[in-house]
Amino acid sequence: MKKAVTYARYSTDIQQDRSIADQNLVCDRLAEHNDLNIVERFSDRGKSGATRFDRDGLQAMMDAARARKFEVLIVENLERLARDEEDLPHIYKRLTFAGIQVLAESDGWITPLHIQMRGMVGSMQLDSTRRMTRRGHGGRAKEGKVPGSVAYGYRIVLGKKGEPEINPDKAKIVRRIYAEYLKGASPRAIAIGLTRDGIPSPAGGRWNAPTIAGGGTARYGILTNPMYVGRIVWNKNRQVRNPDNGKKVKRATPDNQVEGNAERLRIIDQETWDAAQALRAGRARVHFGPSGRSKRSPFLARSKHLLADMLRCGVCGGHMRIRSMTRGTPWAACAAADAHDACSHKHTYDLDRLQRDVLAGMKKHLLDPEAFEEATRAYRARRTENNKRNHAELTDVRKQLSRVEVQIDRLVDAITNSSAPIKALTAKLDAAEAERGGLAKRLQLLQADTNVVELHPSAIKTYKANIVQLHKALSENALRLENRVAFRNLIDSIVVHPTGKRMPYEFSPYGRPEALMSGVSIFATRRTSKEILQEQGFAKCDKGKPLNSSLAISHKVISLGRWRAVA
Numbered sequence: 001m002k003k004a005v006t007y008a009r010y011s012t013d014i015q016q017d018r019s020i021a022d023q024n025l026v027c028d029r030l031a032e033h034n035d036l037n038i039v040e041r042f043s044d045r046g047k048s049g050a051t052r053f054d055r056d057g058l059q060a061m062m063d064a065a066r067a068r069k070f071e072v073l074i075v076e077n078l079e080r081l082a083r084d085e086e087d088l089p090h091i092y093k094r095l096t097f098a099g100i101q102v103l104a105e106s107d108g109w110i111t112p113l114h115i116q117m118r119g120m121v122g123s124m125q126l127d128s129t130r131r132m133t134r135r136g137h138g139g140r141a142k143e144g145k146v147p148g149s150v151a152y153g154y155r156i157v158l159g160k161k162g163e164p165e166i167n168p169d170k171a172k173i174v175r176r177i178y179a180e181y182l183k184g185a186s187p188r189a190i191a192i193g194l195t196r197d198g199i200p201s202p203a204g205g206r207w208n209a210p211t212i213a214g215g216g217t218a219r220y221g222i223l224t225n226p227m228y229v230g231r232i233v234w235n236k237n238r239q240v241r242n243p244d245n246g247k248k249v250k251r252a253t254p255d256n257q258v259e260g261n262a263e264r265l266r267i268i269d270q271e272t273w274d275a276a277q278a279l280r281a282g283r284a285r286v287h288f289g290p291s292g293r294s295k296r297s298p299f300l301a302r303s304k305h306l307l308a309d310m311l312r313c314g315v316c317g318g319h320m321r322i323r324s325m326t327r328g329t330p331w332a333a334c335a336a337a338d339a340h341d342a343c344s345h346k347h348t349y350d351l352d353r354l355q356r357d358v359l360a361g362m363k364k365h366l367l368d369p370e371a372f373e374e375a376t377r378a379y380r381a382r383r384t385e386n387n388k389r390n391h392a393e394l395t396d397v398r399k400q401l402s403r404v405e406v407q408i409d410r411l412v413d414a415i416t417n418s419s420a421p422i423k424a425l426t427a428k429l430d431a432a433e434a435e436r437g438g439l440a441k442r443l444q445l446l447q448a449d450t451n452v453v454e455l456h457p458s459a460i461k462t463y464k465a466n467i468v469q470l471h472k473a474l475s476e477n478a479l480r481l482e483n484r485v486a487f488r489n490l491i492d493s494i495v496v497h498p499t500g501k502r503m504p505y506e507f508s509p510y511g512r513p514e515a516l517m518s519g520v521s522i523f524a525t526r527r528t529s530k531e532i533l534q535e536q537g538f539a540k541c542d543k544g545k546p547l548n549s550s551l552a553i554s555h556k557v558i559s560l561g562r563w564r565a566v567a
Contacts, residue, residue: 004036004072004103007061009044009080020045026105027074034103036072040064051084059402062091065098077106078118088119090409138234144262147234151220151227152202153267164265171267173199177212177222178272182279187212187223192341206340213280223280229273230266234258305330306355306478306487307494313337314497314508315345323348332496345498349505357505358494359474361563366467401439407432431481438485466490497562509560 008023020043031038042064044057058081064070073095075081082088092115095102102110107118140147145162146154153174154164173194180190191207201207214221226233235257268276311320313334323333330351337343411429470490473483490511497506 001035001037002071003039003069004031004074005040005042005061005064005070006031006038006074007042007057007080008076009047009055009057011046011048023076023080026076030074030103030105034072036074036103038074039070048083051087053403053406054399056399056402058091059405062094065095065100068098070100072101072103074103075105077104078102078110078114082119083125085119089115094409138258140234142258142260144232144260144264146227146232146262151225152222153228154265166265166267174222174228174267178268178276181212181223182272182275187221188339191339195340195342206336206342208339223276227262227265228268229270230261230263232260232262232265234260304479305351306474306484307332307351307358310488310491310493311349311354312493312495313343313345314495314506316343317495318343320349320496322351347498347501349496354496354505354507355478357563358507358509359471359478361509362467363471365561365563367464397439397442401436404432404436404439408436434481434485438489442489504564506562506564508562511560 006024006027008020008027010019024041028038030036042057042061044055047055047057061073065073078088081091092102092110092112104110104114107114136147138147140162146164147162150156150164153167153170155167155170157163157165177190177194180193181187185193187209190212191209194201194207199207201211203211210221212221212223214224220236222228236252305322308322309319311332312318313320313336316334316336318334318336320332321335321338322330323338324331331348332351332354333348334343334345337346408429411432466486470483470486473480474487477483492510492512495508495510497508499506
């Protein structure tokens with residue numbers, strides 16, 4: 001009797017778990033009629049078949065297929081697996097390579113012809129549904145109804161879909177924003193004032209300048225939303241899913257906008273609106289020239305600095321961000337102080353200098369016997385709490401690992417089927433593999449931390465070797481991908497404390513206890529492009545260069561003390 005597994009999925013929150021049970025019942029009947037033994041069940045709840053991303057059940061099933069844990073996959077119909085004309089052949093190809101047959105209630109034993117036909121039909125149905133939905137929304141907009149989300153200043157009326165009403169309290173805030181803007185206040189100054197007065201933003205937290213002024217061609221701000229003068233503008237932008245990472249991005253659609261009149265929703269009079277738009281246009285021309293369009297200013301990509309996204313403010317505890325570039329040197333500041341004037345920590349820090357201080361402190365403090373003993377005591381004190389939190393982070397890291405593995409699968413497809421240059425594709429494959437290796441190492445560290453009962457003498461030896469190896473690697477090349485991943489496996493965050501002008505920097509690194517004490521190497525193990533392709537049954541290819549990587553930041557940390565740099 002062949003071993004089989006089932007896969008079930010439903011798309012929206014409107015459906016219920018009953019849908020999964022019903023599909024499993026169909027699969028059970030198929031298994032009985034075909035003399036199959038079901039050994040495991042996989043499912044995804046509330047997940048669309050339009051993409052393979054973020055479908056943990058599907059990824060777990062594919063992992064089991066690669067491990068040859070079953071011989072037959074049973075589904076109610078192929079649309080449960082995928083409704084995308086690229087994804088369905090992708091899944092079928094890998095199942096076939098693993099020697100696995102697919103059985104569906106709707107089509108019987110699946111052949112390549114079924115895959116081609118169902119992939120095309122499923123994709124056409126998705127496209128048809130999207131077009132009909134957009135057509136219906138356009139008709140509602142022409143009638144003066146709101147087909148999408150409701151802007152700040154309005155509230156939904158129960159029983160009247162698409163017909164919100166003005167919220168008097170929030171409408172006052174909208175009028176205040178226009179009034180202050182026309183008096184000469186900048187969007188940033190307005191945001192700071194609203195936050196200072198304790199007024200919640202549309203998201204419920206602090207206000208920021210983009211909420212006031214908008215963000216590019218695809219995002220309205222309060223100063224640019226025509227709904228405040230009784231005009232509904234729909235289809236200003238559309239969402240498109242990036243096929244490489246599954247994320248949705250906004251694209252402007254200037255030629256397909258639909259406008260409707262909704263005078264009942266007017267909050268701002270026409271004269272005030274016209275004056276505000278004229279002021280915005282004038283300021284844009286002053287700042288950006290005759291075109292009035294912003295020019296992309298130089299910035300530092302997160303992957304281009306060892307400490308990017310790791311710094312925390314020593315006053316408010318919030319994130320620090322890169323504020324400016326001075327002769328090629330990035331300077332960081334507290335985001336709350338810089339963007340919201342909500343923190344007193346207004347000092348800026350030279351990131352290159354801070355990096356040198358951190359590396360010097362690693363060798364000085366982390367190899368000191370007393371510091372190690374203190375870290376050990378803190379580690380033992382946090383064991384019980386960490387074990388509880390580890391389970392949540394294990395789930396998060398597994399999801400990130402699943403997403404990266406889907407990206408690797410797509411790149412393998414592109415390398416074998418695309419006409420694009422092989423080196424460019426393998427460079428992306430190496431980058432994705434580096435991220436996968438880092439996440440796999442993070443998962444190993446978390447699992448090791450969960451399983452360790454007492455600190456073993458060998459862990460001390462590994463710890464010291466890790467520090468020495470990492471310090472040497474970072475001193476030689478701090479931007480090398482493997483070195484950044486290892487550093488972030490060891491250090492969770494760095495709290496920067498305020499100091500006087502031209503005084504040495506003071507900071508407190510927070511280390512990951514599982515990396516410090518587990519006895520596991522913090523350096524990730526990577527496969528080459530050739531090894532990845534050979535694992536999936538494809539020919540070898542040229543090797544590219546790695547790009548960047550990021551890891552989830554753990555909140556289960558121990559203090560490594562307050563370090564002070566040499567003046």
